[in-house]
Amino acid sequence: MRLRAAGKRVVFTNGCFDILHPGHVVYLENARNLGDALIVALNSDVSVRALKGEKRPILPEGDRALLLAALQCVDCVTLFDEVRATGVIEVVRPDVYVKGGDYTIETLNPEERAALQACGAEIGILPLIEGFSTTDIIARILSIENHDS
Numbered sequence: 001m002r003l004r005a006a007g008k009r010v011v012f013t014n015g016c017f018d019i020l021h022p023g024h025v026v027y028l029e030n031a032r033n034l035g036d037a038l039i040v041a042l043n044s045d046v047s048v049r050a051l052k053g054e055k056r057p058i059l060p061e062g063d064r065a066l067l068l069a070a071l072q073c074v075d076c077v078t079l080f081d082e083v084r085a086t087g088v089i090e091v092v093r094p095d096v097y098v099k100g101g102d103y104t105i106e107t108l109n110p111e112e113r114a115a116l117q118a119c120g121a122e123i124g125i126l127p128l129i130e131g132f133s134t135t136d137i138i139a140r141i142l143s144i145e146n147h148d149s
Helices: 022-032 045-052 061-069 086-092 110-118 134-148
Strands: 010-015 037-043 076-080 096-100 122-126
Touching: 010 022, 010 086, 022 037, 022 096, 022 122, 037 045, 037 061, 037 086, 061 076, 076 086, 086 110
Parallel strands: 010 037, 010 096, 037 076, 096 122
Antiparallel strands: none
8 A cells, every 4th residue: 555655544434424414424524534645445335235235325325425536635435335334444454453433442343343453543432522423314304395285
């Protein structure tokens, strides 16, 4: 990887980022501040459906990738079809791996955690930005829709 050859610190995260909201943006900015480049592995539509159910994602993978790539703090976006990001972790071999505060090191997927430990990545848990949740946004939209009917 050219970044590593140039002595750059690579930060990596992954997720669905189904409806991009301020909590996501602040999280990604904070993640980027931990290194020189931020790579985001985005769950594909197939992967999101496996994780969240048939009604998700709300936005298709191309739209979600476009929104993430447009953020100044994001240097690279890659899609993956698997439920876990283990394969991407093994390819990227990040210096730092971050997840939001809804995770702990203990609740990270054991397979992903083993891949991170194998490549020597630091694991960071960033605090959640209170008041923002894709699930809550969907619920608000549905309540407006049901109220107006």
